[in-house]
Amino acid sequence: MKKEFILPKTLEELWEARAVHPRGALLAGGTDLLVRIRAGRADSQALISLDRIPDLRGISTGDGEIFIGPATTHQQLLDDYSVQKHLPLLRQSVEVLGSPQVRHMGTLGGNICTASPAGDTLPALYVLGARLDLRSPQGCRTVPIKEFIEGPGKTVLRKDEILSGIRVPMPDPGFRAGYHKVGQRKAMAIAVVSMACQVWINDHGTVGRIRLGWGSVGPTVKTLPEVEKFLEGRPLSLEVLREAGQMVSKGVTPIDDVRAGAAYRRLVAGRILLRLLDLLRKEVF
Amino acid sequence: MKIHFRLNGSDIAIETDPCRRVVDILREDLGLTGTKESCGSGECGACTILVDGESRLSCLMVAGQISGRKITTIEGLVSQGEMHPVQKAFVDHGAVQCGFCTPGMVLAAVDLLRRNPHPGRQEIRRGLSGNICRCTGYQKIVDAVEAASRDTGDKE
The missing domain is CATH 3.30.390.50 (CO dehydrogenase flavoprotein, C-terminal domain)
Structure with a gap:
């Protein structure tokens, strides 16, 4: 079956694409999703890429926390000064995730939403007390990561929501x-x-x-x-x-x-x- | 869908299904068979290409994702008939046995040397850890990358 491919450039375009393709899959780095599709373990009528939406990328610091856009790649985390300085635990977990190529493609949001029991960043994010912004066209709610993941591959993400930000409190020094x-x-x-x-x-x-x-x-x-x-x-x-x-x-x-x-x-x-x-x-x- | 991108230094546009894998487009549509497919699931690195200079796996990318990007395949490393210093070092050090992993290894090494012009042997091993050589010729591959870093590192 031929699939549609959509490359939204703003959140508004993303909401439109999701409205048109309610059974479309969100494609972040693709290192997990494309393997599952090829193995016949995931089905979707459309691939909606999160790669070109600036609001979903990048790392910023403020209010005692570090905000990470979900489409930020693992390599971008490794290269980021505030992650190196304040979140060495997250950095160490990303250093041993996959391979260089996988770290260039895969994203932090993808690792979280895949919700694998073996997801490398997850123990670090639990220990750090990360909170997740879940956004829909109607609004945004924030939940702690331990309430977000319910089981292997299962999260509380609703059909109209996306993971739109990862908030990690800056740990007390020492x-x-x-x-x-x-x-x-x-x-x-x-x-x-x-x-x-x-x-x-x-x-x-x-x-x-x-x-x-x-x-x-x-x-x-x-x-x-x-x-x-x-x-x-x-x-x-x-x-x-x-x-x-x-x-x-x-x-x-x-x-x-x-x-x-x-x-x-x-x-x-x-x-x-x-x-x-x-x-x-x-x-x- | 029409997809525009830069391939080995030239702008091109292709008409294709945007959900086709990049490795298939390179090999089957564009005849660039230097890019190899082995595992097809991101484990082996044989299909490595550079996307905006960064090593990625063409078996885990679909055509739509490369729209507007700069793609470099092994064929694109040769410039004015001259092999890239990393390619030369692979030849000089006998870092090729069956050759199937070689294009991916070379491209992974090019990305590694761009980030870290003078890697130690451990750093080279880590930089190539996403590429599997089933002939197990790792020693000579590491030798080659080490030599290439000596020859090119200072210029970059």
Whole structure:
């Protein structure tokens, strides 16, 4: 079947295109959608490209947050000074996403809306407390990312809405950040388990505040407030992390799939916490 | 739909289905078979082209997306009958075995050297991590890119 292709240049043109093609698919970087269409796992009567709408691109800073247009590519995030300076966690997660070519094409909004349990930017965005602007011709609402993603490939986005902005609060200074990913190789790997961490360590060497998020161990990013609470006030020592790791292994809800078994994922989700020992030697932002 | 773009330095316009893949348009309609297709799903890098100088995968792009863009394929690297320094370095270092990954590797290397004129060997490996060589001739490919960076880096 022959598909229509539309290249809107403004949001108004985008709303028009969507009205004409209610079953059209939004095409951002295409690194996921075009693979699914080719494999017969996605169908659409039209492709509506988000590539040429200036309102959906770019990064700006203000009001204590960083605003990222959803059609901003991963490479643009890596090249951006405010992301390098304030969001090292997001930067680290993008550095290991796909390959150079995929990072030149794929977009942050695409990674969010695809809502894969293994999406590399998602644990970082959960830990950072990102909020998402959802816009329709009628107006705009803002929801936290953890309320946006409901399950694998499922979001609360309504048919007439698009993701129109990603708002990331600037973290309080004095933190260290790490994104740790276990996969079959470094490039092009879909995570078997991943973990994002941002931690503030007190002068006396104990954890003041810590935020953690795991990918690929549940239908969406897993956060475990009880583990964060356990770690706060304690030093990041091997003994403490081993004990916390056992809580993590019990708390996650992975499945068996082609990449790994559930039991292995449970084990790794706990053990990956030991990587926090490396964080102590890392740069403080 | 009529699509206008710049291909290897010349402005062209083609009449085509805007949802056809760019790799098919290059190979089948325009006869530029230097661009290869291997996995067809973005894993291997064989179909790499440069879009406004940036390496992208032509198997995961449709014709409509290149409207108004500058496209460079492996055929476009030769200028006035002279091979690009990266191509020369691949020849000099025997960085080609079966040759199927070579156009994608060369274009990925050109983009890498544009961003980082003097990459270390680890940075070269990372820069080419989206391209798979099933002959596993990586050592010589890295040698070639390292040599090309020595020869061209300062001029750019």
